[in-house]
Amino acid sequence: xxxxxxxxxxxxxxxxxxxxxxxxxxxxxxxxxxxxxxxxxxxxxxxxxxxxxxxxxxxxx
Amino acid sequence: xxxxxxxxxxxxxxxxxxxxxxxxxxxxxxxxxxxxxxxxxxxxxxxxxxxxxxxxxxxxxxxxxxxxxxxxxxxxxxxxxxxxxxxxxxxxxxxxxxxxxxxxxxxxxxxxxxxxxxxxxxxxxxxxxxxxxxxxxxxxxxxxxxxxxxxxxxxxxxxxxxxxxxxxxxxxxxxxxxxxxxxxxxxxxxxxxxxxxxxxxxxxxxxxxxxxxxxxxxxxxxxxxxxxxxxxxxxxxxxxxxxxxxxxxxxxxxxxxxxxxxxxxxxxxxxxxxxxxxxxxxxxxxxxxxxxxxxxxxxxxxxxxxxxxxxxxxxxxxxxxxxxxxxxxxxxxxxxxxxxxxxxxxxxxxxxxxxxxxxxxxxxxxxxxxxxxxxxxxxxxxxxxxxxxxxxxxxxxxxxxxxxxxxxxxxxxxxxxxxxxxxxxxxxxxxxxxxxxxxxxxxxxxx
Numbered sequence: 001x002x003x004x005x006x007x008x009x010x011x012x013x014x015x016x017x018x019x020x021x022x023x024x025x026x027x028x029x030x031x032x033x034x035x036x037x038x039x040x041x042x043x044x045x046x047x048x049x050x051x052x053x054x055x056x057x058x059x060x061x
Numbered sequence: 062x063x064x065x066x067x068x069x070x071x072x073x074x075x076x077x078x079x080x081x082x083x084x085x086x087x088x089x090x091x092x093x094x095x096x097x098x099x100x101x102x103x104x105x106x107x108x109x110x111x112x113x114x115x116x117x118x119x120x121x122x123x124x125x126x127x128x129x130x131x132x133x134x135x136x137x138x139x140x141x142x143x144x145x146x147x148x149x150x151x152x153x154x155x156x157x158x159x160x161x162x163x164x165x166x167x168x169x170x171x172x173x174x175x176x177x178x179x180x181x182x183x184x185x186x187x188x189x190x191x192x193x194x195x196x197x198x199x200x201x202x203x204x205x206x207x208x209x210x211x212x213x214x215x216x217x218x219x220x221x222x223x224x225x226x227x228x229x230x231x232x233x234x235x236x237x238x239x240x241x242x243x244x245x246x247x248x249x250x251x252x253x254x255x256x257x258x259x260x261x262x263x264x265x266x267x268x269x270x271x272x273x274x275x276x277x278x279x280x281x282x283x284x285x286x287x288x289x290x291x292x293x294x295x296x297x298x299x300x301x302x303x304x305x306x307x308x309x310x311x312x313x314x315x316x317x318x319x320x321x322x323x324x325x326x327x328x329x330x331x332x333x334x335x336x337x338x339x340x341x342x343x344x345x346x347x348x349x350x351x352x353x354x355x356x357x358x359x360x361x362x363x364x365x366x367x368x369x370x371x372x373x374x375x376x377x378x379x380x381x382x383x384x385x386x387x388x389x390x391x392x393x394x395x396x397x398x399x400x401x402x403x404x405x406x407x408x409x410x411x412x413x414x415x416x417x418x419x420x421x422x423x424x425x426x427x428x429x430x431x432x433x434x435x436x437x438x439x440x441x442x443x444x445x446x447x448x449x450x451x452x453x454x455x456x457x458x459x460x461x462x463x464x465x466x467x468x469x470x471x472x473x474x475x476x477x478x479x480x481x482x483x484x485x486x487x488x489x490x491x492x493x494x495x496x497x498x499x500x501x502x503x504x505x506x507x508x
Binding site for chain 2: 058
C-alpha cells in the first residue's frame, strides 16, 4: 500500500541507508494487506459462512 | 493570469514539508523545479498534515463508512420477518438512503470546504451511529425510512469520498494525490469486502438488532479518527484569491470537462448498481446456485480492492481521462463477453473478477481530475456534485433494471443499455481537459 509514485528508492533526510528499512517496511505493509485480503476471502469460502450468505442473498429475490 | 488552485503539476515534489512519515516522504526536488510564482511558492510552504496520518485516518474512516452500509441487504430477511414488513418497505428505505447520500453530498462537501472536513466527519459519525441504533429500534416503516434511509444517507455524505478527498486534495501534494485517493478508495473497497462476512457473522451470533447496536459502536470510532484529519488553518498569504460558492458552481457547471466527468460518473453509478443489485437475480433466473452468486460477490469485492488502488496509482503516471475511458470501455467489453459466452460458474467468476477490477476504480481518477481542474478550495462540494450524478445513475440502474425485467421478462435489454452507456462514457471522457482551468483574477476574486 505504500508504493507511492516517486517515493520508491529516494534518499530522504534519513541518510543513504534510509531506503533499505523503508523498503522492508513497504514489503511488510504489502504482505499484511495481502494477508488481510486472503483471510477475508477465506472467510467467504468457509462452508458455514457460504451457506449463511447464500441463503441471505437468495432471500432478497 | 492563470490561477491554478494549487493543483498544477508544477508543484510536483515542491511540498515535501508536509509529506512526512514512511508513507509520505516526498521525492527530493531541486529549486529549479519550483514555479516562478510567489503564490505557488507560498502555497507550497503551507503547513500540512503528514501524509501517513491523512492516509491512515482517511482509510479507516472510509473502511467503516463504506463497509457498514454495504451489507445492509443481509438484514432484509430478519427485519421483514421480525417486524412483519414487506420487502418494499425495506427496499424503499435503502433507496431513500442512496438518494439522501447523493443529495446531501454537495451540502456536506460545501460545509467541509467552508468549516473543515473534520467537523463534518464528526457530525457524520454521530449521525451514522444514531441511524444504526434507531434502525434497530424502528417499529414502523416511516421510522425505518427515517433512520436507515435518511439519517444514514446523510451520515454517509459526511463520511465518504467527497469529504475525505477534499482533505487528501489539500494535504497531499499534487504529484501523489491520485495515488493517495487510490489508497483511500481501496480502503473503502476493502471495507465493503470485509463487512459482508462480518455482518453475516454478527447477525447469526448476536441477532439482527444487537448486530446493529454493535455497528453503531463501530461507527463511533469515526469520531476520534476525524481528529486525525483536522487541517491546520491555512495562512491568508499564499491562499490566493478566494472564490465564492456561487462563482465556483457557475464555473464548474459551465465548464465542458466537468459536464463530461459528471456524465461519465452517471454511467458508473448505473452499471455498478445495476450489476450489484440485479446480478444475483439474473443468476437465479439462469438456474445458477446461490453459492455461485456468493463467490461472485466475494470476487467482485476482492478485485475491487486491487482495481481501485491500481487506478489511483496509474493516475499518477497516465492521463486520467485515458484511464477513465479505458475503464468504461473495458466494462462494456466484459459485459459483451459475459453475454456472448455460455453461462457457467467459471464465466460468472471471470466476469466478477473483471468487473471487480473496474468496480470503484473510477473514483480516484474522477476526483483527482476535479481537483486538478478546479483546485482544492471547493473540492468536496464539486466532488459531491459529481457523486450526485453517480447516485442518479445508481437509482436508474436499480429502477430500470427491475422495470425492464418485468416488462420484457429478462435482463437482456438492460445489459445492452449498460454496454451502450459504457461506450458513451468512454467517449465522453476522452476529450476531458485535465489542465487547471484558466481564470481571470477579478472573476476568481468575485463573490
